[in-house]
Amino acid sequence: MIYTLGETVLDIIIKSMDKVQMRPGGSMLNTAVSLGRLGLSVEHISVLSTDQAAALLIGFLKENGVGSQFMYQDASLKTNLALAFLDEKNNAHYSFYKNKSPKTPEIPLPDPIKNDFILFGSFFSLNAEIHPQVMNWLQQAKQNNALILYDPNFRKPHLPQLTSLMSLIEQNLEMADIIKASDEDLENILGVQGVDKAWEKMQAYHPKGLIYTMGKDGAWLVTPEHRVFVGAKNIKPVSTIGAGDTFSAGILFYMQLMLERQTKVEQFSDSHWKTCLQLANEFAAQTCQSYDNYLSVDYAKNISHVQ
Numbered sequence: 001m002i003y004t005l006g007e008t009v010l011d012i013i014i015k016s017m018d019k020v021q022m023r024p025g026g027s028m029l030n031t032a033v034s035l036g037r038l039g040l041s042v043e044h045i046s047v048l049s050t051d052q053a054a055a056l057l058i059g060f061l062k063e064n065g066v067g068s069q070f071m072y073q074d075a076s077l078k079t080n081l082a083l084a085f086l087d088e089k090n091n092a093h094y095s096f097y098k099n100k101s102p103k104t105p106e107i108p109l110p111d112p113i114k115n116d117f118i119l120f121g122s123f124f125s126l127n128a129e130i131h132p133q134v135m136n137w138l139q140q141a142k143q144n145n146a147l148i149l150y151d152p153n154f155r156k157p158h159l160p161q162l163t164s165l166m167s168l169i170e171q172n173l174e175m176a177d178i179i180k181a182s183d184e185d186l187e188n189i190l191g192v193q194g195v196d197k198a199w200e201k202m203q204a205y206h207p208k209g210l211i212y213t214m215g216k217d218g219a220w221l222v223t224p225e226h227r228v229f230v231g232a233k234n235i236k237p238v239s240t241i242g243a244g245d246t247f248s249a250g251i252l253f254y255m256q257l258m259l260e261r262q263t264k265v266e267q268f269s270d271s272h273w274k275t276c277l278q279l280a281n282e283f284a285a286q287t288c289q290s291y292d293n294y295l296s297v298d299y300a301k302n303i304s305h306v307q
Contacts, residue, residue, distance in 0.1 A: 001041050001043065001110075001113075001117075002032075002035055002040055002041065002042040002043075002116070002117045002119070002252055002256065003043050003044075003045060003070075003118045003119070004029065004031055004032040004035075004042065004043070004044050004045065004118075004119045004120070005028060005045040005118065005119070005120040005121075005124065005125070005134065006027055006028025006044075006045075006046060006119075006122045006124040006125065007025075007026035007029070007046065007080060007122055007123065007124045008026045008044070008046040008057055009025045009026045009079070009080040009082045010023075010024065010079055010080070010081050011024070011025030011081075011241065011293065012081060012082070012083050013084045013092075013239060013241060014085050014086065015090075021291045023241075023291065023293050024056070024057050024061075024293070025082055025242075025293055026122070026124075027122045027151065027153045027244070027245045028121065029044055029061075030245035030246065030249075030293040031245045031246070031248045031249045031252070032044040032061070032066045033060075033061070033066060033294040034245070034249035034253075034283065034287075034294040034300065035066075035249050035252060036064040036065030036066040037064055037065065037294065037297055037300035037301075038253055038295070040065075040252075040253065040256055041067075042065070043066070043068070043110065044061060044066050044067065045071070045109065045110075046072070046124070047071075047072045047105045047124075048071050048073050048077070049074065049077040050073050050074070050075045050077075051079055053078075053079035054073065054079050058071070064294075069108075070107065070108050070110055072106065072108065074103075074105065077099050080096070080097065081097040082094055082096050082097070084239075086239060090238060090240060091237075091240050092239065092240055092241045094155060094157055095157070096157065104130070105129070105130055106133075107130060111140070112137075112140065112144055112146040113146065114144055114145040115145070115146070115147075115259060116141070116147070117149070117252055117255065118138070118146055118147070118148045119149045119151065119248060119252065120134065120138070120148070120149075120151075120172070121151035121153050122151065122152070122153040123158060125150075125172055126169065126172075128168065131168055131171075135171060135175065138175045139175070142177075147178070147265060148175060148176050148177045148178075149176060149177065149178045149180055149251070149252070150172050150175065150176035150178075150180070151179075151181065151185075151248060152172070152173075152179075152185045152189060153182075153185065153244070154185050154188050154189050155184075155188070156184075158188075159188060162188070162189065166189075169189060170205065173202075173205040174205045176205070176207050177208045177209075178211060179202060179205070179207045179209075179210050179211070180210075180213070180247075180251065181210070181211070181212065181213070182213045182214070182215070183198075183212065183214045186198045186201070186212070195210075195212045198210060198212055199212075199222045208223060208266070209221060209223040209226075210223075211251065211277075213244060214232075215232065215240070216232050216234075217231075217232065218230055218231040218281070219247070219280065219281060221273045221276070221277055226268070226269075226273055228277060230274060232281050235285050235288055235289060237288035238288065238289055238290055238291060239288065239290070239291050240288055241293055242287045242294055243285075243287050243288050244284065245287075245293065246283040246284050246286070246287040247281065248280070249280075249294075249295065250276070250279045250280030250281070250282065250283035251277075251280050253279065253283075253303075254275065254279050255276070
């Protein structure tokens with residue numbers, strides 16, 4: 001099983017006043033949808049309203065093979081919104097509109113077992129009210145030998161809150177087996193630029209590996225035993241929203257495929273990691289060529305049949 005834990009929002013994608021699209025969103029949800037379309041067993045864990053927008057979101061997850069049995073729903077909430085303004089290069093700049101629950105959500109968390117995968121991150125993982133629940137759950141997952149990936153996805157609009165959130169971010173980093181972060185994430189959080197300085201900083205949190213993404217400039221995988229770089233595909237993007245999230249789906253899809261072939265992540269060679277990053281970059285490029293935040297249904301069907 002793959003578990004994704006993060007926000008569930010409606011993305012309003014704005015190119016101009018008369019060019020507006022709406023998509024289900026949230027970084028971990030985007031990853032979950034791509035994985036569901038690829039035919040993998042995935043559950044999305046989140047906090048959600050019971051309003052009409054929430055019903056649309058739950059229905060969308062179901063249509064795309066994503067389970068929602070671990071959703072905490074609260075009628076006093078309204079569905080969160082993310083306004084994504086696309087610039088001349090079709091890169092997104094965000095404004096977030098979030099609703100706070102009047103009571104601490106009691107999320108019905110599952111029981112991860114050996115060889116399960118967990119992807120968590122974004123601002124949802126920095127919610128002080130639910131953070132203790134999440135940490136206890138991740139500790140249980142580690143004890144049961146599930147593999148934990150953390151994607152901080154920490155955007156510039158959140159920088160004014162960095163000081164107050166840093167303790168939670170560091171706890172999240174310490175819980176991860178693999179940290180998947182963009183160059184922007186780690187510059188925002190740790191003030192570092194470049195994969196070498198990023199990996200050096202990561203040593204304080206003892207991860208098994210760092211996947212360091214740089215958008216159109218490619219991605220690195222660094223562990224104590226491996227150092228692999230793969231360039232990005234040269235494309236003209238329609239929208240970059242969801243590219244990093246679909247990159248994560250590529251990583252998890254490949255890890256799951258290799259596990260089915262009796263090759264665990266800790267057994268990966270440089271060649272395995274190169275193929276993994278190449279697939280992740282391919283997924284990201286596909287997503288950039290539409291307004292969707294995830295792999296298209298047709299593309300996912302074709303990939304899922306590749307052996």
